[in-house]
Amino acid sequence: MELVAGFTWPAIAIALAITFAGAFVRGVAGFGMAIILVPVLALALTPVEAVLVTNVVALLVGLAELRRLLREADRSALAISALVAVATAPGLALLAVTPAPLARMLIALVAISAFVAVLRPVRAANRPGRVATVATGLSSGLLTGFAGMPGPPVVPYYVGRAIARRTAKASMLLIFTVAALAGLLSGAALGVMHWRLALLGVLLFPMVVLGNWLGNLASDRIDDRAWRGFVALVLAASAVAALVKLL
Structure with a gap:
């Protein structure tokens, strides 16, 4: 089978389809692409890749x-x-030395806790205290490196407050953009970021654009209650997937 940067065309086709699904969820919820994409890519790549x-x-x-x-x-x-950028490299280094069963258990616990947190009654729009903000940033950075999933700590921080949906989504996506950059820089510093991984990401990008655009259109057509329900559903699916992998 012909290879592209070490990847077969069937593998790339599967990755494109899953990327589209993940990007659509991102467009609707403001997060979720990594939750869908990382486990599937990990079937063909190492967890770090x-x-x-x-x-x-x-x-x-x-x-x-x-x-x-x-x-x-x-x-x-x-x-x-800023806190995510500081904590991402330690998270990636931790992933490299953590036994797979323990890593799966920790990821499952985080996914479950995020789902439970987002089910709580919506709080006032006031910004959480400094301790909560610092804990959210550091834990999100660690999870960016450890699992490529900065969302579980960040989503309850914003979705659980009575703020505009547009503000919540933009805040989460800005953090996730910084988290992605920090993850790539950390990977390069640790010597695990290779050109073929960047090329695969570029090949997947058109599907990200299409899926994200359609997801944003869908998001504009639902009310805030339905949107929060969709967010909870994505987190629930993440928790179930993590538990299945753990068991």
């Missing part, structure tokens, strides 16, 4: 939307992004 390819596509789509994200995001997103 799957995380890095996901970071490539997340960075590309984030940069394409950067001006809008900066304009619409809550100010707390900048502080959380």
Whole structure:
């Protein structure tokens, strides 16, 4: 079978289809692409490679939307992004030395806790305290490196507050763009980021653009209650998938 940068065409076709699905979820919910993409890519790549390819596509789509994200995001997103950048490299280094069964258990626990947190009654729009903000940023950075999934700590932080959906989505996506850049820089520094992973990410990017655009259109057609329900559904699917993999 002919190879492209070490990947067969059937493998690329499967990755394109899953990338489209993940990007659509991202467009609707404001997160979720990594939750869908990383486990599938990990079937053909090592966990570290799957995380890095996901970071490539997340960075590309984030940069394409950067001006809008900066304009619409809550100010707390900048502080959380800085903490994510600091904590990503330790998370990636931790992934490299953590036994797979333990890593799966930790990821499952995080996914479950995020699902439970987002089911709580919506809180006031007031920004959470400094401790909560720091904890969100550091844990999101660790999960960016460890699992390529910065979302579980960040989603309850924004979705659980009575703020505009546009602000919540822009804040999350800005953080995830910074997380993707931090993940790639950390991978390069640790010597695990290779050119073929960047090429695969570029090949997947058109599907990200298409899926994200359609997801945004769908998001504009649903009310806030339905949107929060969809967010909870994505987190629930993430928790179930993590538990199945653990068991």
